[in-house]
Amino acid sequence: MIELSNVSKTYGSGAKAVHALKNVHLAIPKGAIHGVIGLSGAGKSTLIRCVNLLERPTEGSVVVDGRDITRLGAAELNRARHRIGMIFQHFNLLTTRTVFDNVALPLELAGERKAAIKRRVAPLLDMVGLADKAGMYPAQLSGGQKQRVAIARALASDPQVLLCDEATSALDPQTTSAILELLRDINVKLGITILLITHEMEVVKSICHRVSLISNGELVEDADVGDFFTAP
Ligand code: ADP
Numbered sequence: 231m232i233e234l235s236n237v238s239k240t241y242g243s244g245a246k247a248v249h250a251l252k253n254v255h256l257a258i259p260k261g262a263i264h265g266v267i268g269l270s271g272a273g274k275s276t277l278i279r280c281v282n283l284l285e286r287p288t289e290g291s292v293v294v295d296g297r298d299i300t301r302l303g304a305a306e307l308n309r310a311r312h313r314i315g316m317i318f319q320h321f322n323l324l325t326t327r328t329v330f331d332n333v334a335l336p337l338e339l340a341g342e343r344k345a346a347i348k349r350r351v352a353p354l355l356d357m358v359g360l361a362d363k364a365g366m367y368p369a370q371l372s373g374g375q376k377q378r379v380a381i382a383r384a385l386a387s388d389p390q391v392l393l394c395d396e397a398t399s400a401l402d403p404q405t406t407s408a409i410l411e412l413l414r415d416i417n418v419k420l421g422i423t424i425l426l427i428t429h430e431m432e433v434v435k436s437i438c439h440r441v442s443l444i445s446n447g448e449l450v451e452d453a454d455v456g457d458f459f460t461a462p
Pocket residue numbers: 241242248249250268269270271272273274275276277
């Protein structure tokens with residue numbers, strides 16, 4: 231479903247070059263929840279941002295659902311991106327839009343009609359447990375509620391893949407558990423493949439099937455979560 235081959239990313243050049251990713255290979259099957267764990271600066275953000283080309287790899291290919299997205303033209307890439315949802319540590323909601331209008335945004339951008347948008351947004355808000363908050367603004371919500379809005383927004387365009395960039399790092403442990411449970415639910419019920427990056431072992435332990443360890447831009451381990459945590 232997601233396949234990175236020989237992916238390298240260098241920021242800058244010459245003496246100032248930072249080799250954020252070095253020859254990364256990673257294959258994630260459809261329906262998996264895969265975690266990438268590593269210290270700050272290891273390359274996690276760069277890695278996950280290469281999967282939807284928020285960053286363009288310097289080298290290598292990124293195949294999502296059978297297509298190498300590094301080779302797509304602008305229009306095709308836009309369409310491909312619609313099938314890749316993403317959520318962030320700081321939620322990235324639009325503060326001047328209500329909960330409903332935040333979730334509706336990707337559908338509006340795709341040119342959907344008002345009636346179709348209503349039909350789509352209501353069940354999404356229901357799924358994330360915010361049916362009664364549709365008219366509120368982000369500032370009126372807790373962190374966990376904000377992340378639920380962001381999840382609903384990410385699901386609006388019916389993605390096959392959900393990328394989670396430190397999605398629970400700004401949340402307290404109890405809220406983290408609830409959000410992870412929601413992500414597990416989405417994986418099981420909708421069959422969405424999830425790639426998440428985190429610096430927290432607990433996140434990996436609680437929902438990932440497999441985990442990769444990244445260190446200095448290199449993937450140094452790739453294991454089933456059970457094996458990873460029982461290894462000597
Ligand atoms: P992590 O997410 O694991 O903290 P990052 O992918 O953010 O790691 O960063 C990996 C390395 O690349 C770090 O040395 C970081 O400073 C550097 N880096 C990240 N983004 C940029 C950028 N836009 N320009 C230059 N260097 C960057």
